[in-house]
Amino acid sequence: MGNIHKKDAEYKVWKKRNDEKKNRNRLKRKIKHSKQLKIQSEKGNNNLPYKTFNVPKIFSIINNPEDTILFLNDIINNVEKIRKIIKSRNNKNNFIRTFSINMDNTMEITGDALMYLLTIIKNTRGQKLLPVNWIGNFPKDEKMKKFLQNSGYLKYMHTAKENLIKTNEHIQIQTGQSYEYKEGNKIIDIRQKIIDFTCKKLNKNKIQVNFLMTMLTEMITNIKDHAYDDDNIFENSWYIFVENLPNKISYTFMDNGLGIPTTIKKNKIEQFFKKFDVDKEYKYIKAGVSGLEKRSKTGQIERGNGLPSIYEQYKINKISKLIIISNKAYYIENNPKDLENNLNGTIFYWEIKKEVNI
Numbered sequence: 001m002g003n004i005h006k007k008d009a010e011y012k013v014w015k016k017r018n019d020e021k022k023n024r025n026r027l028k029r030k031i032k033h034s035k036q037l038k039i040q041s042e043k044g045n046n047n048l049p050y051k052t053f054n055v056p057k058i059f060s061i062i063n064n065p066e067d068t069i070l071f072l073n074d075i076i077n078n079v080e081k082i083r084k085i086i087k088s089r090n091n092k093n094n095f096i097r098t099f100s101i102n103m104d105n106t107m108e109i110t111g112d113a114l115m116y117l118l119t120i121i122k123n124t125r126g127q128k129l130l131p132v133n134w135i136g137n138f139p140k141d142e143k144m145k146k147f148l149q150n151s152g153y154l155k156y157m158h159t160a161k162e163n164l165i166k167t168n169e170h171i172q173i174q175t176g177q178s179y180e181y182k183e184g185n186k187i188i189d190i191r192q193k194i195i196d197f198t199c200k201k202l203n204k205n206k207i208q209v210n211f212l213m214t215m216l217t218e219m220i221t222n223i224k225d226h227a228y229d230d231d232n233i234f235e236n237s238w239y240i241f242v243e244n245l246p247n248k249i250s251y252t253f254m255d256n257g258l259g260i261p262t263t264i265k266k267n268k269i270e271q272f273f274k275k276f277d278v279d280k281e282y283k284y285i286k287a288g289v290s291g292l293e294k295r296s297k298t299g300q301i302e303r304g305n306g307l308p309s310i311y312e313q314y315k316i317n318k319i320s321k322l323i324i325i326s327n328k329a330y331y332i333e334n335n336p337k338d339l340e341n342n343l344n345g346t347i348f349y350w351e352i353k354k355e356v357n358i
Contacts, residue, residue: 050097050098050099050100050133050135051078051097051098051099051100052100052102053071053074053075053099053100053101053102054102054104054105055071055101055102055103055105055106056068056071056106057105057106057107057108058106058107058108059071059103059106059108059109059110059113059114060108060109060110060112060113061110061112061113061116061325061343061347062110062112062252062323062325062347062349063108063110064108065325065330065339065341065343066339066340066341068113069339069341069342069343070341072113072116072117072120072343073341073342075099075117075120076120076233076344078099079120079123079124079130079132080233082097082124082130082131082132083130086130086131096131096132096133097131097132097133098132098133098134098135099132099133099134099135100135100136101117101134101135101136101137102136102137103136103137103138103139103144103148104137104139104140105139105140106139106141106144107139107141107144108144109139109144109147109148109151110252111151111173111241111243111250111252112241112252112254112325112347112349114148114151114153114173114241115173115175115239115241115252115254116254116256116343116345116347117153118153118156118173118175118239119175119234119237119239119254119256119345121134121156121157122156122175122235122237123233123234123235134157136157149163149164149165150165150167150169150170150172151170151172151173151241152170152172152173152174152241153173155172155173156173169243169244170241170242170243170244171193171194171197171240171241171242172241173239173240173241174190174239174240174241175237175238175239175240176190176237176238177223177236177237177238178220179191179216179217179220190216190220190240191212191213191216191217191220192213194212194216194240194242194251195209195210195212195213197242197244198212198242198249198352201244201249201354202249202352202354211313211318214309214313215309215310215313216253218306218307218309218310219238219253219255219306219310219348220238221306222255222306223236223237223238223255223257233344234256234257234344234345235256236257237255237256238253238254238255239253239254239255239256240252240253240254246354247353247354247355248320248351248352248353248354249351249352249354250349250350250351251348251349251350251351251352252347252348252349253347253348253349254345254346254347254348255345255346256344256345257345257346258344258345259326259327259329259343259344259345259346260284260285260288260307260324260326260327260329260346261281261284261285261326261327261328261329262327280329280338281326281327281328281329281338282328282329282330282331282336282337282338284329285307285324285326285329285331285336286331286336288307288308289307289308289310289311289324289331290308290311291307291308291311307324310322310348313350314333314350318352319350319351319352320350320351320352320353321349321350321351322348322349322350323347323348323349323350324346324347324348324349325339325343325346325347325349326343326345326346326347327342327343327344328340328341328342328343
């Protein structure tokens with residue numbers, strides 16, 4: 001084409017064809033690159049970037065319920081998105097999502113929030129296995145860092161051995177499905193372990209604190225009778241944490257079931273209001289603790305005594321500061337209320353003051 005002038009018609013025809021060829025080749029390369037990316041995606045080579053969840057400054061369902069439950073529900077929603085992606089994929093291999101729990105600015109942590117976070121993490125493993133890699137850090141606050149280590153939360157995580165601390169001042173977070181669980185080669189009854197711990201810290205005998213046996217039996221039995229169905233997002237488990245403090249012992253029990261307002265037996269008026277979502281959920285717990293009528297869905301005569309028997313210990317001052325949180329209900333005797341955000345499950349919190357003569 002060296003003898004053809006750019007203004008000649010023949011050159012213009014050649015130039016047009018050459019440009020069209022270049023565009024076709026460019027389009028082919030683009031399509032080929034797109035196909036390669038898709039193949040890599042199917043093979044799982046393009047692992048999704050990790051997502052960071054910033055833990056609230058006050059990480060406590062009891063003391064800061066709205067912010068804490070909102071934070072935890074955000075994690076649950078992201079976990080469920082991964083579950084849907086996995087269900088829709090033909091090739092499920094090597095697809096990993098990394099979730100980072102950032103506690104940098106957390107200044108207060110309580111056992112209830114840690115147990116709930118733990119149940120979310122545990123339910124991406126086992127029977128509900130999901131390709132989620134969990135990482136996290138310690139709070140900058142040294143007191144909270146020590147609390148995290150003493151709580152027993154880290155024993156369920158992949159953490160360095162030097163971060164695993166054994167303590168006689170707490171019953172570290174424990175989880176199970178019945179009264180008993182395995183600890184090494186031993187079978188431990190969690191109820192008896194808590195009673196022994198309480199006797200030692202209060203300098204009391206077992207008869208004096210045996211009301212804890214009744215309370216814990218009711219809570220654990222309730223899991224089997226009411227707390228779960230096939231649609232529940234969590235596996236059937238309870239969690240417990242007991243903390244020995246200078247002037248009291250605090251107890252936190254959690255089940256991750258459907259929740260009291262969902263499972264409690266409702267009268268006809270309550271069924272009507274529940275249907276249209278216009279009733280207050282804390283009223284169901286208030287009705288349950290009153291014991292004025294049987295509220296067990298099982299219909300068994302011996303059931304339905306759980307909430308009243310627990311509340312009875314509060315009324316006679318065996319325990320203090322009884323708090324029950326379930327779904328949107330936040331029940332504390334003098335100021336029950338409904339929360340804006342929903343909690344999947346039920347939390348019981350109570351204290352025994354050391355100066356009280358049990």
